[in-house]
Amino acid sequence: MTKRKSAAISLPEVRNRLREAGLRCTPARVAAINCLFASPTPLSSGEIVEALEPAGFDKSTVYRTLSEFTECKIVFRLDLGDSMRHYELSDVGTHAHFKCRQCGEIQCLDDFSFEISPRKHKAVRLGSVNEVLLRGLCEACE
Amino acid sequence: MTKRKSAAISLPEVRNRLREAGLRCTPARVAAINCLFASPTPLSSGEIVEALEPAGFDKSTVYRTLSEFTECKIVFRLDLGDSMRHYELSDVGTHAHFKCRQCGEIQCLDDFSFEISPRKHKAVRLGSVNEVLLRGLCEACE
DNA sequence: ATCGCAAGTGCAACTGATTTGCAAATACCT
DNA sequence: AGGTATTTGCAAATCAGTTGCACTTGCGAT
Ligand SMILES: [Mn+2]
Ligand SMILES: [Mn+2]
Ligand SMILES: [Zn+2]
Ligand SMILES: [Zn+2]
Secondary structure, three states, X not given: OOXXXXXXXXXXXXXXXXXXXXXXXXXXXXXXXXXXXXXXXXXXXXXXXXXXXXXXXXXXXHHHHHHHHHHOOOEEEEEOOOOOEEEEEHHHOOOXXXXXXXXXXEEEEOOEEEEEEEOOOOOOOOOEEEEEEEEEEOOOOO | OOOOOOOOOOHHHHHHHHHHOOOOOXXXXXXXXXXXHHOOOOEEHHHHHHHHXXXXXXXXXXXHHHHHHHHOOOEEEEEOOOOOEEEEEHHHOXXXXXXXXXXXXXXXXXXXXXXXXXXXXXXXXXXXXXXXXXXXXXXXXX
């Protein structure tokens, strides 16, 4: 359930999500959730700042909002490199991402499964993996 | 062939690598290659700057050097997120990396193979993937 | 509905990583 | 050795993100 069906989420529903997460319902937070909800792909902090600044929200507020959301697991923060953090609502479920080196396009890979297997028996043990990122060239850029 | 056997690489050999890549052989570049060669894991720009600054090399020179190396494919640049770029000599071959969210440790996953397969038939086509990054908690941090 | 105050906000100044302009130094081809 | 395009050091600029602080505001309790 990654792609959004509706372009908007109702205020009471947003309020609910916030309260459940133990956060007060403020205009900045509502705006941030709406913004993320409307996007089919993860948004960078910069994109979210740009989206909310015209409405009068300060960038520091936006950054703080995103950190809080990340802490209470309302959003998932992706470290895609290129010194840009990206966020997506965590209710879309865990999935891998692909990022094109050339054009920067990000794809959510809901449709893919990953098999990670040690080649040798005595391979290093990995802890737990909760983010998979692939990088390369998208079809268009290839 | 990821782990280094010898701790040093001879000057003529470094010179050779540089000339082959179409780069002049300068002290800063030699120092950078030696630094990367001596490390079993990818180094961050900051770590390389710290290593070379005491010898009198300016950080801007180090950054420029690393960009040039990346352009001529002498090194491979990893975008591990956390606003930190890491570099490894590209002759160690392509392999995936694991980064611990907690302690920041980076592991080179030479011993692992990856299977990426579409779940549905009509899945999005991926372009070419040349970097795989896993993130999670290492054994120690778990 | 109103109150009190902890939580949240705007603003401006700060950080840390990386980049850039430029004049001086240097690698290397002849 | 000489000439020149390349590389370097330095200082100043960027860019994403953070922080201190005084001022507001959301909301549980009255
Ligand atoms: Mn996604
Ligand atoms: Mn590696
Ligand atoms: Zn692309
Ligand atoms: Zn760890």
